[in-house]
Amino acid sequence: MGHLVRKLEHFVRLSPADRAVLSRAAAERVRNLGPRLDIVREGERPKSVNLILAGWACRYKQLEDGRRQIVSFFLPGDICDLNVFILREMDHSIGTITSVTIADLSREFFGEITAGYPRIATAFWWESLVNSAIQREWTMSLGQRTAFERMAHLLCEIFLRLQMAGLTHDNGCEFPLTQSDLADATGLSKVHVNRTLQELRSAELIVLKGKSLTVPSLDRLMNAGLFNPNYLHMDREGRHLDSNE
Structure with missing residues (x-):
């Protein structure tokens, strides 16, 4: 979580309470995946927002014949899709490059941020920009x-x-x-x-x-x-x- 906090503080100065709620959310639903695996595939229904705690991943599109275009890299501290909850199904895939540790951030977490933690919400807007x-x-x-x-x-x-x-x-x-x-x-x-x-x-x-x-x-x-x-x-x-x- 320290990587995310350090990055967000390039945009907004976070309070101890802000850091605490981010740390709590990142520790609640954590999973580990090996290298060269899909975190979520195109066509699947997204269930959570993925935060990369450790390791590298990428967003990609792939044609039926196997040709692939990587459209972004995800590094430790990166949030893969802040607005993924509005999608009925994924229009791209997210895959690991190395072994990764991921925190799955829930819809409820973002509701809590919007309602009570305006500095974090502003930092997330900067992240999206x-x-x-x-x-x-x-x-x-x-x-x-x-x-x-x-x-x-x-x-x-x-x-x-x-x-x-x-x-x-x-x-x-x-x-x-x-x-x-x-x-x-x-x-x-x-x-x-x-x-x-x-x-x-x-x-x-x-x-x-x-x-x-x-x-x-x-x-x-x-x-x-x-x-x-x-x-x-x-x-x-x-x-x-x-x-x-």
């Missing part, structure tokens, strides 16, 4: 950025999102994505992904070793990806409420 902004950037990447720019942009985004959740160390972070995952997310072939990663390595913009990513100079990688971090709202411009602690 940032997720929409991320989708716009992914569309821009698929339509306009070169393969080199596209990959650099995605790596910048993942690194900064992990940083917001307190999951980076110096200039490095966990990075369990395979080249197939990156291909499905960027619309490139696996061969093109491999070539692009080699170009980024040769330019000394990244170091990929095992399941870890090191970014020697984030500014240089941001320049390579034409990356403007404003859409992540890391400047805490949403922290406009008094904490009343």
Whole structure:
């Protein structure tokens, strides 16, 4: 839960009572899933909102012939779908990348938040706005950025999102994505992904070793990806409420 709280506090200053209700909700209905499994499939009726407590997951669409498009990555502290209760059935699937620990947040929890915890509700609105902004950037990447720019942009985004959740160390972070995952997310072939990663390595913009990513100079990688971090709202411009602690 600490990752979620740390991220939300980029948007709104949370009180001890806010943190306590989030921690309680996250501990009530927890389950563990292995890697490369579906959390919920397209066509199923959603029963709860999934909060990723640990591990990585993704949202994806898949064609009948097996071709898959990853449309977003979920990192620790991410809420998969804040508005999922309005759906009669899922129009996409959510699957694990690594082993994950998930908290299932109930409809009643969100009713409680709306009625009694306005700071959390505001932070969730910011979370939704940032997720929409991320989708716009992914569309821009698929339509306009070169393969080199596209990959650099995605790596910048993942690194900064992990940083917001307190999951980076110096200039490095966990990075369990395979080249197939990156291909499905960027619309490139696996061969093109491999070539692009080699170009980024040769330019000394990244170091990929095992399941870890090191970014020697984030500014240089941001320049390579034409990356403007404003859409992540890391400047805490949403922290406009008094904490009343």
